[in-house]
Each structure stands twice: as structure tokens, then as C-alpha cells.
Amino acid sequence: MSWANKKTFKRILVANRGEIACRVIRTARKMGLETVAVYSDADNNAVHTRLADRSVYIGAAAPQESYLNISGILSAAKACSVDMIHPGYGFLSENSEFAKACADNGIQFIGPPPKAISEMGSKSRAKLIMAEAEVPLVPGYHGNDQSDPCLIKAAETIGFPLLIKAVSGGGGKGMRIVDSADELESAIASARRESLKAFGDDQLLLEAYLPTPRHVEVQIFFDQQGQGVYLFDRDCSLQRRYQKVIEEAPAPGLSDELRTAMGKAALEAGKAIGYEGAGTVEFLLNGEDFYFMEINTRLQVEHPVTERITGVDLVEWQIRVAAGESLPLKQSELGCHGHAMEARVYAEDPANNFLPSAGRIACLEWPEQDGFVRIDSGVQQGDLVSSWYDPMLAKVIVWGENRSKAIDTLTQSLSSSYQAGVTDNRDYLIFLLSLRDFRNGAIDTSLAEQNVHQLTLLQKRKLLVVAALYQYRIKSHEAPTGNFSSFVTASPFFFYHQEQELSVSVEKKDQLYFLTFADGACKAKASWQQEPVGLSGRLSIEGEIAQCRVIPMPGQKIKVFLPDCSLELGLPGYQQQANERKADSLSAPMNGTVTTIAVKQGQSVVAGETLLTMEAMKMEHMVKAPRDGLIADVFFKAGDQVTLGTPLMAYQDEAHVAT
CATH class of the missing domain: 3.30.700.30 (Glycoprotein, Type 4 Pilin)
Structure with a gap:
């Protein structure tokens, strides 16, 4: 008899899309659970909808009308008589109101209690709790007074460089590095705007900026009986624009004493908020000193590397714990074997500041999966990569007996991956893996940013x-x-x-x-x-x-x-596309939404001045003046959708026409 038949829980809805929805559905079905997928207009016939036993339409492509629509998702859940909801990551996964609404409707939310989500969702509140629990913190300001004068005064006390972070943030959104007081006011405004757009909350916190730390995180797990374990650590230092691109487990170069100290601190952090389920405690590691950053109250994108070194299916653990079972293993029964790495293949253009790329996938081939290589993906050949969602195409996950073998296997796996149709970061990932510092374990959060990949x-x-x-x-x-x-x-x-x-x-x-x-x-x-x-x-x-x-x-x-x-x-007959625009053209650098217009018709601008901001795939991008001049026309307003290469404005000496 399967696990599901022994329980009152028989049907699970996955309130997400893409590769994480596919990944959860596979484990749920393995456990004997019936699965329900949800989809928007942009995801009609997507891979995750065909993997599930049933799929339900929940709204338009805009996330607010589909994957962020709590009432719509709950309506789908009740229509299908589901017992559990798995939120995946992103979207509603760290939304305490969603977790509470599930409970109010008699549906088991697969995640921590609403209170834990709420407390950790506020970075300022989280830091106050961690301070009381004596978990080390980076110096900064986490107060309730969000006025510009207060933030500016706090910044002067902390000193520069400093980091602005969205209180409700994640994934680098609402985050800015400020090197001097001259940049502070505009950086605060920009971070607030992006945070409000992404999270519906424009509150910020300030921290001293550590230029070259490592980003090391610890996977924790608690059951409803209060028992907790940590499943070792991951290094996520290779990042661009605050987004992780290559992760590995265990974190290289840590002494046994340091690894144990971080694991115990992570457990103390979880206990301080009465945690349940899977969580990740993120630390900044500066030499032998580590500082609490945040707790992600959900499954992390990089969870597969932990699965590969421990042999644990973290999604199965999530479901079992949500059903009231005790943790399957004790701390003394957990082991760490070999080395695992994950590379995130994104639809983005590394040569153009990693701007997201949208379009149709003409060809898609991944290496064969085996005991050493795993591919987590939610797209297939022929799919349209939308500008509405995160641009991840897949995660290439590998395991090796040691770190060197894992690097070689990941390099080979990426080298035998082929995608045509949208611009991606495959070559950039291979380049990062080839860096001498990376191969030698000399890594920090600046390594990827400092090494720009260009074809020789x-x-x-x-x-x-x-x-x-x-x-x-x-x-x-x-x-x-x-x-x-x-x-x-x-x-x-x-x-x-x-x-x-x-x-x-x-x-x-x-x-x-x-x-x-x-x-x-x-x-x-x-x-x-x-x-x-x-x-x-x-x-x-x-x-x-x-x-x-x-x-x-x-x-x-x-x-x-x-x-x-x-x-x-x-080839001959190829027509130059709008994206191959002249350097001084005021055209859209990507498909997306105009969020703000900073100038007016007839206004004089100087080179480098921000003209407008755009948002696509959850990232904000500022369009700046390529040269001095007078703006003769502004073709769009805030909220308008534009496509790559579309003229946005025109200088007085240009003759652009909006299309």
C-alpha cells in the first residue's frame, strides 16, 4: 500500500509553474498522490500541465492575475478537492496570507506556519529575532522609520559602501549597492520602486556592504514535533545582479569546526521562530566569521545539490512533515557524500548586462541523465519563453566523487547542451567553471561580476x-x-x-x-x-x-x-532585426513593461541620465540617455507593454515613429 493510501492526504495542488512544478509533481506521484497543476494564458500546454493528473486554468499571463491570485488558486484547489498545496518557490511560496488562507479553507499548506513566514518575510523583523537568539548579524539599520532623512542619517552612521535591501525582498530585487552619499537618494527611490513592484512592500533596510564575502547557506528541516536537523551547507557565491548562477554542496574549504558552528547557528535560527518544514538559513562568510542574512521559508532553487550529497528527497520530506510525520532521519544518521553542483541556464544575454531574452525555442537538447547528471526543466522545444516570468530554462545538476570531478562533469554536461531560439547563458556558465580561482576554490560574491565573458x-x-x-x-x-x-x-x-x-x-x-x-x-x-x-x-x-x-x-x-x-x-536574406539597433537609439532593450517615465517632451537630458525604467521577468532595468540632447517625443506611458527594439523616445534631431 502506498504512502498516500495510508493517509487522509490523497491529492496535492502545485501552486507554481515551470521546473519546480514539474519537480514537485514527480515526487508527489512517486508517493502515490494525485496531482493538480495550475496554468495561466502564457502556460497553456506547458510541460507541468501535462505531467499532472489534472490541470486547471487560473487566469491571464500577468502573475497578479494568475500565480499570485490567492482566491483564484484556492478556487481551483476546492474545485479539485485537494488536500495539500505545495507553493514551490517564488510567487506565493513565502506569502503568510496564502498559508493562512489555505488553513482557513481546510487545506494543508506545505511549508512553515504563517507566523514564521511573516516574521522572516520582514528582513528587519528577522534580524531583531536573530539578535535575540544571538545569531551573528552584519551591522546595519532595520528600523520602522522609513523616511528618507532617517535612512540617510542611518547610512552616514553605517558608512559606505553600504547595501540597500528590500525588507520583503529576495532574488536581488530591491537591492542596491551604494558607494557614496551622492548616490544614496536615487538608489533608495529605485530600490523602493522595484520592491513595491515585486513584493507589494517598499520598506527597506540598510547593511554595511562586505565587498568580497562568500554566500554560504545551510539547509534546515523541522517537523511539527519540534525536532530539527541541518543537511549541511551550500556555497552560492557565484552570482550576477544578485542572482545565483552556480551553486555547490558542500561549501568548499570550510573546516569541520566552522561547518558545525554554522549548522548549529542555523538550527538556533529555526528554533527561534518555531520553524516547520524545509528552510534555508543564508549567511555571509567573511574569512572565519559568518553573519546571518535571512531565512528563506521555502524550498530553494538550489535544493538538488543538497539532495545529491545526502541522498534525501527534500520534497518527499516536505510532504511527510506537512502530513504530521516525524523527520525520517536524525542528525547523526545524515551523511555527506561526494560533491554536487548546479548551473542555472537562463534565457538572458550576458553580453548585454544579462537582460532577459524572450522568444520561441527552436531547438532544445540536454545531455542524457544518469547517476551523475540530472536536468530539472519546465520547458521543451517549441515553447515560447515569456517575458512575464523568471527566465530560467533549466538547472543542470551533477554529482562527482570530489569537487574537481563535479566541475568536469558539469562542464561536459553544459558543453553537450544545445538551445537555439533565445539568447542564453550557456557559454558564460562554461567560462565561469573554467576560471582558475573557481577551480581552486578561491570564490566570493564578486568573482562572477569581475569576470566578463567575451568571445576571443x-x-x-x-x-x-x-x-x-x-x-x-x-x-x-x-x-x-x-x-x-x-x-x-x-x-x-x-x-x-x-x-x-x-x-x-x-x-x-x-x-x-x-x-x-x-x-x-x-x-x-x-x-x-x-x-x-x-x-x-x-x-x-x-x-x-x-x-x-x-x-x-x-x-x-x-x-x-x-x-x-x-x-x-x-545568412543571406537575413533581415536585420530591431534589436540590432544603433548605439544612440532610444529603443527598448528587451520585451517588458514601462514602469516609470522620468522625463517629459521638450526636456533637455545629459548622457547617462535615467529616462525611464522597464520591468521584465521580475527584474527592473533603467534606460539611460546615450548622449546629450533634447527629448522631442515620448511614445509610451507607465504600464504600457513594449517589445524589444521598439523606439521609446526620440531626440529632436531624430525622426523616429512609434511602432
């Missing part, structure tokens, strides 16, 4: 070689019988990248290809294999062997892959 000239040349040989192969198969040589060598192959036209001439003699560029030449050999989409190949470029992949894309484009890099290229 050698990588660009190799990618162009692959593209040219691919086109030669394609054209040779199109050649009329008996006219092969003249057909494929009559003219160079042309490619387009960043408004540049690139030409490559290819001539084949026996099994050797001779390629000529505008600034040089090389020799290569190639063997190709047909794939479901495009071709894979084994190339020898001047004697250097490389595996490659080429994927054709809509709009006369191809995406070319090598193990450590990739490049999207236009």
Missing part, C-alpha cells in the same frame, strides 16, 4: 570555420548533379553578426578544405552527422580536433556551437 578572436574564427563548412555541406547537397564544384565555389559564403558582413571562401581538395577570410586563411577537415535538428560534426582545424553542432533557425539564421562557445549568425 580565436573562438570567433573557429565558429566561422564551422559555419562555412556547414554551409558548404548544405549547398553541396543542393547542387545539381554534375555541377557540384561550380555550384558550391562560385562565390564566398556570407554571414551577418552585429551588423557586420563576414565572408568566407571554401575550396575542397580531396578530403581537405581550404578556407579564406578577409584577414587570413586556414585548412580543415570535417565529418558530419545528421541530427533531429541540424548537424553535428567532428572537425580538425589546423590539426586541432573539435566537436561542433549547427542548428538552423527561423529567419535565415543558424546557431553554431563548439564545446566552450556558440554564435548566432545571419
Whole structure:
């Protein structure tokens, strides 16, 4: 008899979407629970809706009308007679009102009590509680007086640099680093605006900014009987724009004494708020000193690395604890085995300040999963990546006997992952894994920000070689019988990248290809294999062997892959898109919503001045004046939706027309 049949709990609704909804559904079904998915207009026919036993429509694409709509989700739950609701992470997962509403409607919320969520949801309240529990804190201001004069005075006392954080924040939203008093007032206003948009709360706190700490967190678990354990630690120091990109467990380089001290402090933090279920206590680690940051009262995105080193299914534990069971294991029974890493593959453009990328996925292939590699994803080939939600495409999770083997396995897994259709951060992740400091364990929260990934000239040349040989192969198969040589060598192959036209001439003699560029030449050999989409190949470029992949894309484009890099290229007939705009254009840098307009028609502006702000995929972006000038037209107002490349404003000496 299954676990579910022994309990009164038989049906669970997952109040989320994407990869976390898929992940929860799989464990719930393994336990014998019936599953219910919910979806918005943007997620019709999404993967998570097909995995569940039943799916229910809950509203429009805007999160406020669907995944953040408490009454809508509860209506779906009652219509399906569910016994439990799992909130996943993000959306309503740390909303105490939602947890209370579940209880009021006789539905078991899979998470901590509303009081614990409420107290930890306020970073200022959390820090007061932790101070009483004698958990170490970073110096700062956590008071109720939120007036500008009070915050400015507190900042002067703390000193610069300092960190502004949203009291209800998470994921880097509502967070700003302030280096001097001159920046403080505008940073406060911006952080308030972003926090209000993301969390419905514009209260802030201030902390002394530690430039190069490590971000180390401890996974805790408490049952309803008050028993608690910690499942070791994770290092989440590799971040960009305050968003984690690579996480690992256990945190490297910690002494046994330090690891134990952090684990015990995390348990004390949980006890101080009467915690139940899965939680994460986040610390800043500065040398041998650690400071409490916050408790995330939910499952973390990076929870799989803890699962891989402990052998524990954390979602199963969540469900069991919510059903009233005691913790399955005691602290002395928990072990830490090997090393695990997770890389977050995002639809974003690292070359353009990591702005989110929306569009349709033309091709998507992940490495085969086994005992060493796991892929958590909620998207599939053909899906439309919406600007409404978080841009994560997947989490690539690996395990190795030691840290070095885990890094190698993760690098290989990412190298054999192929996505075409939207810009992603695959190459950036591979680059981070190759950094000497990272491989040596010399990591802190500034490492990813300080190392900007750009294609080298050698990588660009190799990618162009692959593209040219691919086109030669394609054209040779199109050649009329008996006219092969003249057909494929009559003219160079042309490619387009960043408004540049690139030409490559290819001539084949026996099994050797001779390629000529505008600034040089090389020799290569190639063997190709047909794939479901495009071709894979084994190339020898001047004697250097490389595996490659080429994927054709809509709009006369191809995406070319090598193990450590990739490049999207236009082909003849390719029309320059609006996103390939001139440097001084006042165009939308992404699909999204205009949130504020900072200037008026006829106003003079100076280079670098903020003109408006946009929000997409839960991140705020400021559009700044590229040069001095007079604003002749403002084409949109706050609340308007705009698409990538759409003119937003026009200088007096321009002739833009809104489209």
C-alpha cells in the first residue's frame, strides 16, 4: 500500500509553474498522490500541465492575475478537492496570507506556519529575532522609520559602501549597492520602486556592504514535533545582479569546526521562530566569521545539490512533515557524500548586462541523465519563453566523487547542451567553471561580476570555420548533379553578426578544405552527422580536433556551437532585426513593461541620465540617455507593454515613429 493510501492526504495542488512544478509533481506521484497543476494564458500546454493528473486554468499571463491570485488558486484547489498545496518557490511560496488562507479553507499548506513566514518575510523583523537568539548579524539599520532623512542619517552612521535591501525582498530585487552619499537618494527611490513592484512592500533596510564575502547557506528541516536537523551547507557565491548562477554542496574549504558552528547557528535560527518544514538559513562568510542574512521559508532553487550529497528527497520530506510525520532521519544518521553542483541556464544575454531574452525555442537538447547528471526543466522545444516570468530554462545538476570531478562533469554536461531560439547563458556558465580561482576554490560574491565573458578572436574564427563548412555541406547537397564544384565555389559564403558582413571562401581538395577570410586563411577537415535538428560534426582545424553542432533557425539564421562557445549568425536574406539597433537609439532593450517615465517632451537630458525604467521577468532595468540632447517625443506611458527594439523616445534631431 502506498504512502498516500495510508493517509487522509490523497491529492496535492502545485501552486507554481515551470521546473519546480514539474519537480514537485514527480515526487508527489512517486508517493502515490494525485496531482493538480495550475496554468495561466502564457502556460497553456506547458510541460507541468501535462505531467499532472489534472490541470486547471487560473487566469491571464500577468502573475497578479494568475500565480499570485490567492482566491483564484484556492478556487481551483476546492474545485479539485485537494488536500495539500505545495507553493514551490517564488510567487506565493513565502506569502503568510496564502498559508493562512489555505488553513482557513481546510487545506494543508506545505511549508512553515504563517507566523514564521511573516516574521522572516520582514528582513528587519528577522534580524531583531536573530539578535535575540544571538545569531551573528552584519551591522546595519532595520528600523520602522522609513523616511528618507532617517535612512540617510542611518547610512552616514553605517558608512559606505553600504547595501540597500528590500525588507520583503529576495532574488536581488530591491537591492542596491551604494558607494557614496551622492548616490544614496536615487538608489533608495529605485530600490523602493522595484520592491513595491515585486513584493507589494517598499520598506527597506540598510547593511554595511562586505565587498568580497562568500554566500554560504545551510539547509534546515523541522517537523511539527519540534525536532530539527541541518543537511549541511551550500556555497552560492557565484552570482550576477544578485542572482545565483552556480551553486555547490558542500561549501568548499570550510573546516569541520566552522561547518558545525554554522549548522548549529542555523538550527538556533529555526528554533527561534518555531520553524516547520524545509528552510534555508543564508549567511555571509567573511574569512572565519559568518553573519546571518535571512531565512528563506521555502524550498530553494538550489535544493538538488543538497539532495545529491545526502541522498534525501527534500520534497518527499516536505510532504511527510506537512502530513504530521516525524523527520525520517536524525542528525547523526545524515551523511555527506561526494560533491554536487548546479548551473542555472537562463534565457538572458550576458553580453548585454544579462537582460532577459524572450522568444520561441527552436531547438532544445540536454545531455542524457544518469547517476551523475540530472536536468530539472519546465520547458521543451517549441515553447515560447515569456517575458512575464523568471527566465530560467533549466538547472543542470551533477554529482562527482570530489569537487574537481563535479566541475568536469558539469562542464561536459553544459558543453553537450544545445538551445537555439533565445539568447542564453550557456557559454558564460562554461567560462565561469573554467576560471582558475573557481577551480581552486578561491570564490566570493564578486568573482562572477569581475569576470566578463567575451568571445576571443580565436573562438570567433573557429565558429566561422564551422559555419562555412556547414554551409558548404548544405549547398553541396543542393547542387545539381554534375555541377557540384561550380555550384558550391562560385562565390564566398556570407554571414551577418552585429551588423557586420563576414565572408568566407571554401575550396575542397580531396578530403581537405581550404578556407579564406578577409584577414587570413586556414585548412580543415570535417565529418558530419545528421541530427533531429541540424548537424553535428567532428572537425580538425589546423590539426586541432573539435566537436561542433549547427542548428538552423527561423529567419535565415543558424546557431553554431563548439564545446566552450556558440554564435548566432545571419545568412543571406537575413533581415536585420530591431534589436540590432544603433548605439544612440532610444529603443527598448528587451520585451517588458514601462514602469516609470522620468522625463517629459521638450526636456533637455545629459548622457547617462535615467529616462525611464522597464520591468521584465521580475527584474527592473533603467534606460539611460546615450548622449546629450533634447527629448522631442515620448511614445509610451507607465504600464504600457513594449517589445524589444521598439523606439521609446526620440531626440529632436531624430525622426523616429512609434511602432
